[in-house]
Amino acid sequence: MNTQGMDKVRRKMRSATQSLNEAENANDYEQFVDRWTAFLLTLNAAFNALEKTIKGNKKHREWYEIISKERYNDPLMRYLIEARNVEEHGLAPVTGITPYTFAASALGGGGFEVDIDIGHGNDYASVKPMPGSTVVVQRTWPRPILVKIVKDNRGVTEEFAPPTSHLGNEIASTKPIDIGVLGLGYLQMVVDAAERELK
Structure with missing residues (x-):
């Protein structure tokens, strides 16, 4: 097992967890947006570190390709991927706020x-x-909400509404923190599986 790579994955996962906790306890909307952005970036960084950890071994790479396809096809995980991409490369907001x-x-x-x-x-x-x-x-009272993500890829537009399902199950809440908790749970499940796979 590449322990150095898995250590980095766990560090990124801890950072994502901390950012989500700070978003949940934000004092205002701007602070929430800053912490939500950090969550999106570090969640994605954890998956990138896991992919690099596994990349060198053909057997494990095939396993990760299955996980990668699942992540890409799952509405909740895909929404988080696209929100991160817009946050990193675009100008549109990925959250909004309800009025008082x-x-x-x-x-x-x-x-x-x-x-x-x-x-x-x-x-x-x-x-x-x-x-x-x-x-x-x-x-x-005003509260943060997730908004529809619009992806423009060379004139082809795709839209990603806040997710209502995850891994084939309907989800009860589309509140950002609840979506984030599910995203972290998926990451934890993948990391646990990777540690078993890499033994």
Whole structure:
């Protein structure tokens, strides 16, 4: 086994894990984008290091070609590959952010007063019901989302929507962190298989 190569694969995998954890705990959208980008790059670097580790042996190279085809054909892994490619070589964003929403309604016949200030660093909203009414408030905070990736290869355009399946199974969430966790899980599965294969 090429232990030096596998050490590099594991280092890249740790870096990808750390970047994803930092993206999950980001304080703002810009910090999230920076850490998500680092995750995409280091996840891909781990697969590249694994391919180079295996490349020299024909038997193992054939095994890795099967893994490589699976990764390329899986909607989730292909999305991560294409997002990395756009992030590295393109200009389009690979994530977006949902808007802040606020809705209030009065029950019981009365109305309400709203005092709201959004977008000045100390966002707040207060709702004061009129006598005889109850107010129901719904708000959603901005959150990062994955966006459709558009790949233009010499005039041929391909589009990759955020994935809804992985390894033949429907996935419950397309939130970036959840997609990242599945991508890391796949990498871990491949690394475990490679270590068994290289013995």
